[in-house]
Amino acid sequence: MSSKGENEQQLHVAMFPFFAFGHISPFVQLSNKLSSNDVKISFFTAAGNADRIKKMLHLTPTTQIISLTLPRVDGLPPGIESTADTTPAHAELLKVALDLLQPQIKTILSQLHPNFVLFDFAQDWLPSLASELGIKTIFYSVFAAISTAVVIPGRLHYPPKTTPSVNEVKILPDGFPNESCIKSLTTLEAEDYLYVFKSFNGCPSVFDRLRTGFLGCSAILIKTCKEMEGIYLDYIQTHLKKPILLVGPVVPPPPSGELDVKWEKWLSQYPSKSVICCSFGSETFLKDDQIRELALGLQLTGQPFLLVLNFPANLDSTAELKRTLPEGFTERVKDKGIVHTGWVQQQHILAHDSVGCFLCHAGFSSIVEGIVNDCQLVFLPLKGDQYMNSKLVSLDLKAGVAVNRSDEDGYFGKEDICNAVKKVMVEVDEEPGKTIIANQKKWKEFLKNDEIQSKFITDLVEEMNAISGEKM
Structure with missing residues (x-):
């Protein structure tokens, strides 16, 4: 831990993520790493999220949660304060x-007066508000640089409120790195990315919010590193012309506590590296036909598996499982497979010696968890940045494999699931399996190198201190 001299003031950072735990969690992880390097943290969130965040955030004498009171909005039920609800x-x-x-934030910031506010994509108004108070802002992108590169830099000068066509989105922006293995987007990916350009309820689109936030902030912080995404970082720097700070991949600490006896007993009956863990996070949901083909594909591998499926909060998960799984599936796989809905101890399970493959949605935190726990990666991206994360790791880094799918509608069958898993669990002495295994090992060593990962944070604190001392 660093220490301050008598005349040095402790760096104070306000954290302000969007109200979705896919955004809140990376902000919490960064807060914990910064607070361990003598940085004061004020964490902003809607009051309804505070209790859950308290369980994640290391509450030190200089770390506090600032609970915000959400204004009433027509059509938004009371008590809805995160996308999980x-x-x-x-x-x-x-x-x-x-x-x-905005008025509430302005009042709080005028009282706290931190050195920086780290903000998210939705708070495009924050840089100008904070500037009035003499406070600097850092746009913290919780997504890999490749996702930002595909959406923003080459399209900065799109007219406001312009929605491009699917074919326009399929074409990569001007100047996109030639070294990238990505040459264009599929129709499925382009249709998904159209969301970024759409306006809802008369509000700015995600693209317009991103553009305003990127152009208005003092610096941009990205959850990545040059080792993994150097070509995309250079491209972003060239177009945005802002200081680009890096926090690294943000490797989570080992989980506390023990694996539940139920899972320990089940996993321990199988050989080392033989089990497939399949999970898509709490807010990514598969369609009925996707669930059926995925389940049948896992059965087809012949490997033991744990399939975790979740459903939107307004649905009965037990009833949905019964409705969507193939008829007789649970009985057929009872000796080798478990289908579960709800939360599981994912990090504990991935760390178990019997787990050898992690089939996931390619959320970047999940990718990191899989690699550090020595799991081979199979990707089935379903929305947003997951498509680009999958391409980054499977095509650029060649450290995982994506499930083969139709370019037009993203269809995959049970054979596609089975074939992808076999490449990293069965065909390990053949290409491309051999290369994937070797690259996964390389990145595991990189991510588990505590000296390298710690340096990302100490370098970031030094850079923030330097920017803090500059005139606005």
Whole structure:
């Protein structure tokens, strides 16, 4: 831990993520790493999220949670304060509530007066508000640089409120790195990315919020490193012309506590590296036909597996499992497979010696968890940045394999699931399996090197201190 001299003031950072735990969690992870390097943290969130964040955040004498009172918004039910609690339509209304927080935020910031506010994509109004108070802002992108590169830099000068066509989105922006293995987007990916350009409830689109936030901030912080994404970072730097700070991949600490006896007993009956763990996070949901083909594909591998499936909060998960799984599936796989809905100890399970493959949605935190726990990676991306994360690791880094799918509609069958798993669990002495295994080992050593990972944080603190001393 670093220490301050008598005349040095402790760096104070306000953290302000969007109200979705896919965004809140990376902000919490960064907060914990910064606070261990003598940085004071004030963590902003809607009051309804505070208790859950308290369980994640290391509460030191200089770390505090600032609970915000969300304004009433027509159509947004009371008590809905994160995307985990609601529907996509209500999630859009959370952005309306967030925009209405500006007077409350201004009052709090004028009292706290931190050195920086680290903000998220939705708070595009924050740089100008903070500037009035003499406070610098850092846009913290919790996504890999490749996702930012595909969406923003080459399209900065799009007219406001312009929605491009699917074919326009499929074409990579001007100047996109030639060294990239990505040459264009599929129709499926382009249709998904159209969301970024759409406006809801009269609010700015995600693209317009991103553009305003990137151009208005003092610096940009990205959850990545040059070793993994150097070509995309250079491209972003060239177009945005802002200081680009890096926090690294943010490797999570080992989980506390023990694996539940139920899972320990089940996993321990199988040989080392033989089990497939399949999970898609708490807010990524598969369609009915996808669930059926995935389940049948796992059965087809012949490997033992744990399949974790979740459903939107307004649905009965038990009933949905019964409805969507193939008829007789549970009985057929009872000796080798478990299908579970709800939360599981994912890090503990991935760390178990019997788990050898992690089939996931390619969320970047999940990718890191899989690699550090020595699991081979199979990707089935379903939305947003997951598509680009999958391409980064499977094509650029060649450290995982993506499930083969139709370019037009993303269809995959049970054979596609089985073939992808076999490349990293069975065909390990053949290409491309051999290369993937070797590269996964290389990145595991990189991510588990405590000296390298710690240096990302100490370098970041030094850079923030330097920017803090510059005139606005």
